[in-house]
Amino acid sequence: MTQDDDFLTGRIARIPVPDHDADWERLTTQARIAMTRAYVPYSDYPVGAAALLEDGSVISGCNVENASYGLTLCAECTMIGALQMAGGGKIVAFTCVNRQGEYITPCGRCRQLLLEFSAETMHVRTAQGATTLDALLPQSFGPRDLEINTMETR
Numbered sequence: 001m002t003q004d005d006d007f008l009t010g011r012i013a014r015i016p017v018p019d020h021d022a023d024w025e026r027l028t029t030q031a032r033i034a035m036t037r038a039y040v041p042y043s044d045y046p047v048g049a050a051a052l053l054e055d056g057s058v059i060s061g062c063n064v065e066n067a068s069y070g071l072t073l074c075a076e077c078t079m080i081g082a083l084q085m086a087g088g089g090k091i092v093a094f095t096c097v098n099r100q101g102e103y104i105t106p107c108g109r110c111r112q113l114l115l116e117f118s119a120e121t122m123h124v125r126t127a128q129g130a131t132t133l134d135a136l137l138p139q140s141f142g143p144r145d146l147e148i149n150t151m152e153t154r
């Protein structure tokens with residue numbers, strides 16, 4: 001097993017925030033793999049999301065649509081559910097891609113979902129490059145305002 005395989009399966013500790021294109025590329029690979037699991041009979045727009053957690057593990061998700069269109073779960077939603085089911089954790093880096101492998105930025109609701117499980121320095125890779133969740137969701141209201149530690153709630 002190569003170091004890349006270890007990264008993809010979340011078995012090795014990583015630096016807190018990807019500094020290098022190669023680190024983002026590995027995370028994006030996980031998002032692309034997740035995208036292939038999407039259930040998108042209505043939009044035909046598959047999305048995959050992947051997050052690197054503080055402990056070095058990687059969690060991913062795909063969008064899951066519904067005949068009642070508005071009930072669609074974005075890839076970020078299923079990823080956050082998977083994160084909690086896997087024992088919780090804080091996200092230090094996140095990325096999201098479409099079928100073409102292009103970076104897309106999370107919708108408004110999903111920015112708030114991500115905030116709930118974010119490390120304070122959480123970075124997001126967008127088509128414009130790496131940025132912070134704070135930049136995508138300025139003046140936010142989240143668990144830190146309620147002095148809730150997301151790791152202590154389970």
Ligand SMILES: O=c1ccn([C@H]2C[C@H](O)[C@@H](CO)O2)c(=O)[nH]1
Nearest residue numbers: 043045047063074075105106107
């Ligand atoms: O960040 C995003 C943006 C869109 N979608 C999904 C929702 C819907 O299934 C499809 C088209 O909007 O893309 C996501 O999963 N994540």
